Amino acid sequence: MSTRADLSPSGITIRPSQRPTINHLPVELLSHIFCFAVLRYDDSHMGFLQLDFARCALCGVNSLWRSIVVSIPKLWTTIVNFANVPYHWSTVENWISLSHNLPLDLVLTRSRHAPPDELEGAYVQTMLGLAVPHFPRLRRLHVDVHFSSSLPSIENHFVWCMPSLTMIVDGENFRYICQQRPEWTSNLDNLSELTVSHFVENEDIAVHLLEISDVVDFLEDLPNLYSLTFEDADFDFFPSQPLNQLSISNVGSLEIKDLDGTLLTDLLYHDWDNLDMVTITNCVLEEEHIFSLFCQDLYLDAIDVDGHLPSLLQSWDGITVHFINCPGYDDDVLETLGSVNRNDQSSFNASCLIEIISIGCSNFSIEALKRLVERRNRTVDYADPEWWKKVEAPELDTVMVEGYGSELSTGDRQWFESHLREFFWNGVGCCRGTLFFWNFDQHHTLTSQVDPF
Template sequence: MATTTDTRELCSALERRLTLLDARVDSGHADSSEKLGPKLKTTLHSLPVELLNLIFELAHTDWLMFALHPEMYSMQPMALRSRSWRGLMKLMYQFPHTPIAVCKLWRDVVTSNPKFWTRAVIFADTKNPLAALGNLRNLLRYSRDLPVVVAVVRKSYNIMYDKEEGMNVSLILEVLLQNLHRFQDMYFHLNQSSSLPSILHFIQRNRPATLSRLALHCDIDDGENLDMCNFNSVPMIKNNRSMLTTLKIDGRNLMSICENPTLWSLVLAHLKCLTLERLQLNEHSERNLSLTSTIEFLSKLPSLEVLTIRDVVFEVSPRVYGVQSPAITVSDLILEDLSDGVVKSIFDHATLNPTYMLMRNVPIDELPQIPQPAYLELSEIGTDQDLEDFLCFWDGEVLAIRSCMGFDDNLLGMFQAEIAPPYHVMLSPSLRELHIQDCPNFSAAALRSMIQIRKEFVERADNKDLDLRYISEIFVCGMGPILSEEDATWFRKNMKTFVWSTIQADGGSCHLDQDSFIPFTV
């Protein structure tokens, strides 16, 4: 709920604005005011309902723009999230809870508009779960028949284990399931996997198919989900068709799905965006997540477009050679925080041909196959990994390198080396756009040399008919080198798009304005 400080700050700000408005009116219409008699002072409590409602409409619009949904923060590293989470939660509760705490008139106006009550935040680590449930029931009543977005999150994630988290979630879940037909998006962002509800709750009982986005997210895998949902009733859902289009699911729930991949691929046939995350291999467990069953499930999803696999360990069976690998048809593939064996097994057991691929904090050496996405993004690749060898086998149009200490002048030299005749090509001949972020170990001179040589190669008379491309768009930001005036002038004259804004470890910076030829260096 809104704090007393929040309410006082809001009231003070509005009083100041009204006072300024009164002063402007007084100065501009002094004579008219004298003719009309004594002027009444405008106060918070004298505003007409129509004006109040208009003010709240504008405040609600601004709040929706700036109050990022907690689900967006679950995509960020935990260190960054812990610094910004408190501010996010304060912003989330500014509307509508702060204005309804001012007075009865404001409360009546705000509660009479159902669209102000379509976004709920419930804290799983609250000290008063019964009060939180009361607030949730009020929100469902005030929002009337409008679809609601709800997030079950924590006030703090700076904790190793919370024994009360699962109990609080079970109380919250009881209210949510009773009103499941009201929810459009539902996000669980908890600390441990054992607190997460079973996905079966959101599929069974022939509930109205209104839920389109569901996230079952946790920061640590501490074992099985403990909500006592009976997965022996899975056959009961064989005729159900969920309308979920976006699903983020923890490894424990995924394990239950992959015990019957064919059935669940039918139930979740509308999925377009799927994230699989957070599961550790347990040698003493009777069951682990089978890679073969997971690939079978993924390959049978007819509408899948975006697939993310993050921090998951699979139980891998030997591949049967001579049998064609199942194809997972997606446009976007995101692999994050995976071990060497997992990455190799994924590419060994499945056929993947995405248009966009992100590999972040994963090993890239000696992969069974190198996908050929048009847009390849490599992030946080360790220096023990061979970037040069990996990129030798890739040809695409856009390359993004982020936080890779192995991106240096030697790698740039490889991209400018001409492969001996009769090929008459360079590595990645289709490359036209390059993004570099937080890579401090290369020089601007080496980058210019590479691009200049590739450009001259493409423009040779004997290469005119080969339809080759040169790099024409460059984006450099974050930690990086200084840009000289000579190099800046060449880039500005020869590149279609050139953006440069870097910082150095000693606190210096180098920025080139959009229309400038001279970099601003501090």
């Protein structure tokens, strides 16, 4: 009988006296394990860092693992470098080459373990110089640096065609491409995500003010742009044409963070033809403007009590509203949602609303929430044993509450469960014959465990 057992085509064997380890697995199986370990992270900034850490950790185990990792091109399609850690730059060119001809994600960020480096701008330019030959396959570009002067310039750096680019996170360059390089969009047919962040007026630089029509024209030339984010932006808008004549037809997801009231109102006032989702974070409406906002899902995150939420919701035409860590979600908001529209006494405010989800909100009362359900569901025939199959807007179908701070009484829980098709409170609820245990992760994604009654 043979005393050797061949476990893989690579010829790795185990003697009877040896204790099997993971290194005795076939190389092909180790490759699959490594791909799972590295490629399981999402496309967020933190996900990029976790992916880079996992890849480096595997390479550091031993020469066998390193040789396997560097032989798999798809493990090197995301290149992460730190603008304030100089030694990282010596291996960038080799890392990029390991991805062969696959689509490439380029992340230039800051290490929280190192102080700002005054040579940061030079490091960024070095990185871009190494990446230029690969721009035609560049899929994502994320730049997060300490000094605004370190940001790459479209005018000086991005002269190559980038037909594969799907995401760009940028700031001051946005003004330049809107006003001086509109033809640059012809190289961005695949761009699906655009973030304009930390875009503020610079008193030391005389620049032509950006008009809203310039922005709209730029966005309209991006046929596949779906996700648009404005964060910490301070544009000066002087419309050359009436707001109601400007329409943006291609964007499906609009995210607005840390904007002042004027810009927020201007953006929301436009005709967004195909919006599926709007997320508003840490913003305040300038005043009590009432206008139509069309989107299926509305996310309101960290809106304060003076954020004029009742005015925003009065003419919102959507299905699901999410309140996340939102002090402005109070009894006044519930009163607005439970009242008829001042311009149409035959319909409720937010007339298409059927689902309310709140996370980390506690400024509303249980009594006000019950009044809202009673008013909007006054036409529901609860005598019908299958009433819950016939609920439709403006009647409420679902209410989910997580992180309210206190539990419901048994009587209140039974009341809500008997008046709504789906009701959840702090992780436990009822969905017409099924008991759910649910929670939201850090991205506000619902997960649940289902137990039939």
